[in-house]
Amino acid sequence: MQKSIHRRDFVKNSAAALALGLLPGSSWSHLLRPPAKRVALIGTGWYGKSDLFRLMQVAPVDVVAICDVDKHQLDAAAEAILRRNPDAKSPRLYGDYRQLLNESKADIVLIGTPDHWHALQTIDALKAGAHVYVQKPISTDVLEGEAMLAAARKYNRVVQVGMQRRSTPHLIEAKKNIIEAGLLGKIAHAEVFCYYHMRSHESAPEQAVPDYFNYDMWTGPAPLRPFDGIHHRSWRAFMEYGNGIMGDMCVHMLDTVRWMLGLGWPNKISSTGGIFMPNPGKSNISDTQTAVFEFDGLNCVWQHRTWGTSADPDYPWGVKIYGEKGTLCGDPYKYDYLPNASTARVHKNYLDERDQYPADITEPDIEIHAAPATRRHMLNFLDCIEKGGRPVSDIEQGHISTASCIIANLSMQLGRPLHYDPDKKEFTGDAEASRLLRRRYRSPWQHPWQPGA
Numbered sequence: 001m002q003k004s005i006h007r008r009d010f011v012k013n014s015a016a017a018l019a020l021g022l023l024p025g026s027s028w029s030h031l032l033r034p035p036a037k038r039v040a041l042i043g044t045g046w047y048g049k050s051d052l053f054r055l056m057q058v059a060p061v062d063v064v065a066i067c068d069v070d071k072h073q074l075d076a077a078a079e080a081i082l083r084r085n086p087d088a089k090s091p092r093l094y095g096d097y098r099q100l101l102n103e104s105k106a107d108i109v110l111i112g113t114p115d116h117w118h119a120l121q122t123i124d125a126l127k128a129g130a131h132v133y134v135q136k137p138i139s140t141d142v143l144e145g146e147a148m149l150a151a152a153r154k155y156n157r158v159v160q161v162g163m164q165r166r167s168t169p170h171l172i173e174a175k176k177n178i179i180e181a182g183l184l185g186k187i188a189h190a191e192v193f194c195y196y197h198m199r200s201h202e203s204a205p206e207q208a209v210p211d212y213f214n215y216d217m218w219t220g221p222a223p224l225r226p227f228d229g230i231h232h233r234s235w236r237a238f239m240e241y242g243n244g245i246m247g248d249m250c251v252h253m254l255d256t257v258r259w260m261l262g263l264g265w266p267n268k269i270s271s272t273g274g275i276f277m278p279n280p281g282k283s284n285i286s287d288t289q290t291a292v293f294e295f296d297g298l299n300c301v302w303q304h305r306t307w308g309t310s311a312d313p314d315y316p317w318g319v320k321i322y323g324e325k326g327t328l329c330g331d332p333y334k335y336d337y338l339p340n341a342s343t344a345r346v347h348k349n350y351l352d353e354r355d356q357y358p359a360d361i362t363e364p365d366i367e368i369h370a371a372p373a374t375r376r377h378m379l380n381f382l383d384c385i386e387k388g389g390r391p392v393s394d395i396e397q398g399h400i401s402t403a404s405c406i407i408a409n410l411s412m413q414l415g416r417p418l419h420y421d422p423d424k425k426e427f428t429g430d431a432e433a434s435r436l437l438r439r440r441y442r443s444p445w446q447h448p449w450q451p452g453a
Helices: 002-010 015-022 046-058 071-082 099-106 115-127 142-154 169-179 217-220 243-260 369-385 395-414 431-437
Strands: 037-042 060-069 092-094 108-112 132-133 159-161 186-192 269-273 288-295 296-304 317-323 326-331 334-339 345-350
Touching: 037 046, 037 099, 037 115, 046 060, 046 071, 046 108, 046 369, 060 099, 071 092, 071 288, 092 099, 099 115, 108 115, 115 132, 115 142, 132 369, 142 288, 142 395, 159 369, 159 395, 169 243, 169 326, 169 334, 169 345, 169 369, 186 243, 186 269, 243 288, 243 317, 243 395, 269 395, 395 431
Parallel strands: 037 060, 037 108, 060 092, 108 132, 132 159, 186 296
Antiparallel strands: 186 317, 269 288, 288 296, 317 326, 326 334, 334 345
């Protein structure tokens, strides 16, 4: 009976139970492991493989199929999966995710493709009967997100979004021991920010598409740009495929504030910015942007710059929550509580699990500080599949945070504040802005939110 209680506490983000349940060799850790699930991965690049490897570390899974439009990347991923589990059967390899969904009969589908593919692949996976783990941001326009949420509810499947700050042990501790304990007092302001130099300066020439890369399928519903090289990671520099740094980095930290403070949709969103610094590259995302997300009694302000210095060298990407009694600073690596009074400050670093998971040490490109959070995110996902219920980063929460960032970009584009009504699926009193809730898809792909749906 006590073991069952620990497991429920684990799912509710108890840091102590989380740590205990993941210790290799624990006398009861096997009880946390559900029966083997058939798993498929769509998008075998950096974070697609990272998510799959974290899942493989915490649960017995059968990786039955993987898909990528880059044959070289696909083959390399298959080899990496077998190195992780030499006794397993090699997964079937696909270049078209639709064929994978038709043939694999997967229980779980992980989606690690670029942002412009998330909506169609998530909805198609749900229709195929799978539960879905999809990377953030969930969509490239607001109505894609609405369609994904509707599909998750219609097909009664669990959808976990890769906003793993909600499963980050030191941030869970800060939420409980600082915010919920009342150490900040009344909270009336939050700041989220990113000062990484992320905007690409590259300007590659147009070139022939290599025979191992299906560029038309990679582009899918997005506009077909002239091909200027393999787009691994560099696609983030183009608004055709995502929503810039707002959709890439703000979405994590805005979601963190919403989770920590229990906030829903913003009442109003406004944003200004653009491309202010010279850049010889082709990148068309903003290099400077400020946004204000207005909630009842609290504004959350975002700022990013891809140039210059960080406003706080200790926190180049993170969140600061301001209360009458002190300030909470947090990021994926640590948190700091800074009280106004002379009481002692509190500092906590990320949980390091390299001793328990030595494969982390040699995994190429791993974000080792984020691995513990993703493992817990996966366990929460699996528990909801087994028992029912909504995961900590349910598709609805992912939609609210994603859509809020998309709306900030639309506000910057239009030059005015916007209020989105999620019930009516429109901007209040702004027909022009409402027409921008749905991007135009490239033929023959069809947008999942159709008029009158």
